[in-house]
Amino acid sequence: MTDKTSHFADRLNAQIKKKDSAVCVGLDPRLEQIPDFIKEKHFAKQKNPFTAAAESFIEFNKGIIDAVFDLVPIVKPQIAFYEQYGAEGMRAFKETCDYAKEKGVLTLADIKRGDIGSTAEAYAKAFLGKVDLNGEKSESFDVDAVTVAPYLGWDGVKPFVNEAVKYGKGVFVLDKTSNKSSADLQDLQINDGRTIYEIMAHYIDSWGADDVGESGYSLVGAVVGATFPTQIVSLRKLMPASIFLVPGYGAQGGGADDVRAAFDKKGLGAIINSSRGIIFAWESSDSFTEKDYAQAAREATLTMLRDLRWE
């Protein structure tokens, strides 16, 4: 188990050093891509198909985590894929996070939440802090970090930062996302010539300025897509103390050279996420069948690791 009293950035950078790896595996299960041998078992056994979906996700994810836990500092379940199966899906989400923690891997919940202050506080307590249970306080999801959407400004981010400070957790604020239409809003230029993602970088840098750990990084990180390598270079300068969460590697088109500028000279300060490219690697492989999905995920992780060492 990780030490929750120490700073999130220090905990993450220590894991990156220890495993010599900045690979973040995205645990984004899609039922239609889960191997049949897993699905069929659970759909035969469970009366409630939502429970069967949840159990299929749990078994699949445990297989992936067992195969990669020694190779990656952190995993990132995208909550949408769990939430779509309601209460049972959320149970699978929690069991996945708990299992990753048991295996000594940090957990980053990709939730992209953001709301007015009092509501953001409810989310923040649920994922990073403790919730009220009629006077008693208890952890609910208890992950190591979350992603947050900044459309509502500081009000919507602050409650997450507050809980993160209190419990040694981290917050990754969306800045320049990996999707094509991120330009619709994020690339707009304001009257002083800066783009919205540059303004946002300024906010992110200042929001984290009070909470920098021993490794030189803040607990407020930034999401910057691998699909925008030029922006990675310029944003790294605007947010020298923010850990970058870089999605969009692999399936979305980003490569190792595209993300190199996200790292500092010691190879720290960034995590590069791949989801489909790793967890469903068996689908595009000639050497693996669905039974070997976990082994295929390990091989894909090792390949990505080598690519990210630029050897």
Next chain:
Amino acid sequence: MTDKTSHFADRLNAQIKKKDSAVCVGLDPRLEQIPDFIKEKHFAKQKNPFTAAAESFIEFNKGIIDAVFDLVPIVKPQIAFYEQYGAEGMRAFKETCDYAKEKGVLTLADIKRGDIGSTAEAYAKAFLGKVDLNGEKSESFDVDAVTVAPYLGWDGVKPFVNEAVKYGKGVFVLDKTSNKSSADLQDLQINDGRTIYEIMAHYIDSWGADDVGESGYSLVGAVVGATFPTQIVSLRKLMPASIFLVPGYGAQGGGADDVRAAFDKKGLGAIINSSRGIIFAWESSDSFTEKDYAQAAREATLTMLRDLRWE
């Protein structure tokens, strides 16, 4: 039950006409404010405190819905308050929505989701459409409308609009939110002089242009806070076919005069939300005790209704 084959804006406007009411009740249960006689019963009975919290929410919400269903066209549960209690909380969210539908009230899930295309699709199917259960398709949350955050641009909104078109549902995109620091991002002025919320209004208007119902309104609505009355006036002109969801009435400071410009001449095209001011009305009342929380909510709704008729 409402007819899901007809257009969301028509269904909502028909409810507003029928009940002569544009009040939206925010179902935002906070455990510390749930009457003791409800909480104590469930915390005594249930071994799992998360189940006790969920059961308390369900009983409380059913009481509120029973008291107001004939007075309001729509209710808006804020999912954060449920989600904080994990899988059990999400069950309470679903049971609340299902109960409101049974009582002939539309349901608007305040989820503020927004993600890259393939992920947004998972959310959209979960809340508005149908999810895959190993080949079978089934409804998951099945609410009438959702709120969506636009930081990722059209990619992140489109999947919701697609499902809304297919199933007669609605989408409310955040434009100018009711919180103070909405200015951080939303009030920035771009190089042609327009603010981000004006740009966003332009997007929202265009995103809904292809899907206008018989009542003249689109299935893509906008969230515009009651706390910004001047912006309500200007935004109404920029989005003539969008239904406005107006939060920030009551507890957050907005009043009836502030929101008047959100409505068209027939009194249609807007819903005004109040959460704490209605569901916890008994707390600030001399005439009601906690046992009468539902009656207090009905009285507060009637007062708000009268205020919004400007009689």
